[in-house]
Amino acid sequence: MHTVVPTNCSTADDRALRETATRELLEARTRSTDDAERQRLLEQVVELNLEIARGIAQRFRGRGVEDDDLEQVACLGLMKAVRGYRIDDGVPFIGYAVPTIRGEVKRYFRDCSWTVRIPRRLQELQGRIAGVLPQLEQELGREPTLEEVAATIGVEVAEVRQAEGARGCFTVLSLDRPAGQNEHDLVLADVIAATEDPQLHRFEATEVLSPLVAGLDPRDREILELRFVENWKQADIGQKLGISQMQVSRLLTRILAGLRDQLQPAATAA
Known part of the structure; x- marks a missing residue:
């Protein structure tokens, strides 16, 4: 009886089935010498694992980049993972795909989402500034001065002035403006925040560990x-x-x- 492989996996068993089917397709692709067949098998692996790419893209939404663009970048990361995966390494495909896709999305934010290219140092500094502004405004009861911001994050005033001068270079929003209509929506600074999204780590841990635990x-x-x-x-x-x-x-x-x-x-x- 033919086993139906789930593409939307809600249980460890589903993920294990998908991992097994993925491995079989990749093994067939490794053995094949026909370019057309290798491309067909690559597309099948991508289709089977699209949920993983979409799940990672979902975690980066609301941060100043169109949803369709995010999903496209994540899918390109998935294709990169399929091409770069080595069966002999002994790592489950999901364990290789998740960090590869995530890295591709983060590189897109870092390298491609700026209308005017500015040094990465200033991009990161803008994130740090945006991270302390709400707290300073609450403590002071007013908008903080450049000197106060610089003292809080431990940099020179001139650096803060440079970072502020580069504000607005992102394609959609300035760093301290909400990404949506509500004031509680994510702000663009979340793209380059110093801390990682715990929900993203939770998603990755579930996806990567499930097939291993099932084994x-x-x-x-x-x-x-x-x-x-x-x-x-x-x-x-x-x-x-x-x-x-x-x-x-x-x-x-x-x-x-x-x-x-x-x-x-x-x-x-x-």
Whole structure:
């Protein structure tokens, strides 16, 4: 019976099926010497994993770039991941694709979204300025001076003046203006903020780890679930499984080390 491979995955089993189907298509592409067939297989892999690219694009929306452009860049990142992925590396495709797509989107914001090109140092400084302005305005009860901004972020006044002079170079909005109609919408400074979006990390962790966890044996999966989902203590896990707390500790160390070893090569893809 033919197995239907899900393209919209809501469970670990769905993701495991997609990962398996992706690997089979990529293996077939590696074996093929026919250019037309290789292109067809590449397109099939891209179509099968479009949800991943769209999910990453979704996390960057509302930041001054058209949604269609974001999705297109993410899809280009997905194609780049398909072409660059090496089956022999032993990393799940998702573990290579997510940082590759994310890196492509971030490079687009960094390199392509400025109408007038300004040094990256000033782009980053604008993000830092935008990050402290609301707090300073609240504390002072007025708009802060350049000197006050410079003292807060620890730079020279001349640097703040340069960054302020370059404001408005982004394609859609100035750094401190809301991206939408509501005052609580994201501001453009979020594009180059110093901290990462925790929701994006959560999405990446789910996508990357799900097929790896699905490949563990049932007892290892149960131990992970009890410890990190149910928040059980190691002693309680040992009592449930009929083993000692020390054995649980060793098993957790082995399981996590194995997952880390599988994920480590993916870090070089970004």
